[in-house]
Amino acid sequence: MNDASQLSLTQSYGPIFMIVAFSLFIAVTMFTLASLLGPKNPTPEKAIPYECGSESTGAAHVKQSVKFYLTAILFVVFDIEAIFLYPWAVLFQRLGVTGLVEMLVFLTVLTAALVYCWKKGALEWQT
Amino acid sequence: MNALAHGASYGALIILTLLTTVAMGVWFERKFAGRMQSRLGPTMVGPVGLLQSVADVVKLLNKEDIIPRDADRGLFTLAPVLAALLSLGAAAVVPFSSTVVAADLDIGVIWVVALGGLTVIATFAAGWSSNNKFALLGAMRGIAQSVSYGVPLVLSVLVPVILAGTMSLSGIVAWQTRHHWFALWPVIPGLPALGLFFLAMLAESNRIPFDIPEAESELVAGVTTEYTGAKFVLFYMAEYVHTLVGSAVASVLFLGGWDGPIAPGLHWMVAKTLALFVAVYWVRWSLLRYRSDQLMALCWRRLTPLGVGLVLLASAWALFAPGGPA
Numbered sequence: 001m002n003d004a005s006q007l008s009l010t011q012s013y014g015p016i017f018m019i020v021a022f023s024l025f026i027a028v029t030m031f032t033l034a035s036l037l038g039p040k041n042p043t044p045e046k047a048i049p050y051e052c053g054s055e056s057t058g059a060a061h062v063k064q065s066v067k068f069y070l071t072a073i074l075f076v077v078f079d080i081e082a083i084f085l086y087p088w089a090v091l092f093q094r095l096g097v098t099g100l101v102e103m104l105v106f107l108t109v110l111t112a113a114l115v116y117c118w119k120k121g122a123l124e125w126q127t
Numbered sequence: 128m129n130a131l132a133h134g135a136s137y138g139a140l141i142i143l144t145l146l147t148t149v150a151m152g153v154w155f156e157r158k159f160a161g162r163m164q165s166r167l168g169p170t171m172v173g174p175v176g177l178l179q180s181v182a183d184v185v186k187l188l189n190k191e192d193i194i195p196r197d198a199d200r201g202l203f204t205l206a207p208v209l210a211a212l213l214s215l216g217a218a219a220v221v222p223f224s225s226t227v228v229a230a231d232l233d234i235g236v237i238w239v240v241a242l243g244g245l246t247v248i249a250t251f252a253a254g255w256s257s258n259n260k261f262a263l264l265g266a267m268r269g270i271a272q273s274v275s276y277g278v279p280l281v282l283s284v285l286v287p288v289i290l291a292g293t294m295s296l297s298g299i300v301a302w303q304t305r306h307h308w309f310a311l312w313p314v315i316p317g318l319p320a321l322g323l324f325f326l327a328m329l330a331e332s333n334r335i336p337f338d339i340p341e342a343e344s345e346l347v348a349g350v351t352t353e354y355t356g357a358k359f360v361l362f363y364m365a366e367y368v369h370t371l372v373g374s375a376v377a378s379v380l381f382l383g384g385w386d387g388p389i390a391p392g393l394h395w396m397v398a399k400t401l402a403l404f405v406a407v408y409w410v411r412w413s414l415l416r417y418r419s420d421q422l423m424a425l426c427w428r429r430l431t432p433l434g435v436g437l438v439l440l441a442s443a444w445a446l447f448a449p450g451g452p453a
Binding site: 010011012013014015016018019020022023024026027030031033034035037038039040041042044046047048049050051052060061062064067068071072074075078079082083085086089090091092093096097100103104107110111114117118123124125126 | 130131133134135137138139141142146188189190191192193194195196197204207208211212215216218219220229230231232233236237244255257258259260261262263267270271274275277278281282285288289292293294347352353356357358360361419420421423424427428431432435438439442443445446
């Protein structure tokens with residue numbers, strides 16, 4: 001099964017483009033069918049943003065809690081660090097104990113960062 | 128060219144099978160939920176209601192396509208297409224047997240995780256372009272949830288990668304065929320990693336108890352509030368395909384994929400995938416929805432440290448265990 005590395009880029013990634021094309025085809029077919037079958041009778045009332053039946057008030061793009069932005073930053077930090085672990089994970093049985101110690105240092109920094117965020121209150125969502 | 132033709136034909140086959148399975152899965156879920164609540168579920172369309180999903184799709188295609196006032200029309204149309212494309216694209220690298228696989232990438236694991244993570248783009252595009260407060264709130268909560276649970280997901284997937292020493296999904300199955308399933312041995316990083324992956328998958332595909340973006344009791348229908356007809360079908364389909372592909376990936380990573388005695392490999396793979404798929408329904412119709420802040424706290428304070436611990440245990444096992452991975 002490891003002969004994938006000997007295949008050219010087109011051969012290993014080509015099927016993925018076929019799947020993308022096929023998914024697009026399904027979506028376009030659905031849209032076409034819907035526009036052929038569905039009624040077209042737009043009225044101003046139908047186009048009102050749904051707000052439980054009452055008149056829509058104010059802008060829809062309301063201010064969001066700063067917690068969401070904090071979560072995004074946390075995600076960038078931790079997910080990118082986690083992605084760094086993948087190349088190491090593939091090779092580390094060849095790297096041996098040295099690799100394990102290096103990764104221990106890396107994970108200690110990661111855990112320290114998590115503890116720091118926790119203590120700073122970045123992981124409190126109820127308020 | 129031969130490999131390309133092989134991949135393309137299997138790709139088409141896998142997508143068609145997935146879509147059929149999703150249609151039947153929706154029927155099964157409604158029957159299953161009905162039985163759990165002492166109801167019958169769908170009975171009218173076809174024998175024992177089997178054609179209910181087909182009827183639903185036909186009905187939805189007959190609905191008017193409504194785009195709300197002041198919506199970003201292009202983005203509003205693109206979002207459901209993107210959702211469907213990303214969930215089906217992840218299926219491209221999943222090996223259903225040693226031969227039934229569309230694209231056997233060396234970095235299959237990364238591909239699955241990356242496409243699962245990208246679905247937040249579709250969620251956000253839908254929420255932002257709808258010009259609706261419920262949709263935007265649902266999208267923001269959904270993104271916060273999906274990106275947060277991406278961290279434990281990535282960490283849990285690392286466990287089989289470390290033990291097998293490869294990122295190729297079929298390579299991981301081949302390793303398990305030669306040795307043992309990761310959920311069974313080594314039990315300690317293996318089984319908790321499967322649990323962690325399952326939880327994170329539920330959260331990423333927005334399933335109860337983690338279906339915050341939809342939360343119909345508080346946000347109407349979340350990001351899909353303004354969607355009608357074909358676009359709604361695409362969103363709905365994408366969600367089920369995401370769950371189904373997630374179940375398939377879980378069986379590949381932890382349950383030995385197509386490995387099993389007597390029956391052909393494909394049967395085993397399908398059986399394992401469907402068992403996990405049913406488990407998702409079981410959870411869905413048994414539990415209540417988590418609150419958004421509980422959900423985030425669970426992810427960052429419990430699951431992420433657990434994931435880091437599992438990665439350390441797995442690497443220690445791989446290096447020091449007697450008779451561990453060679």
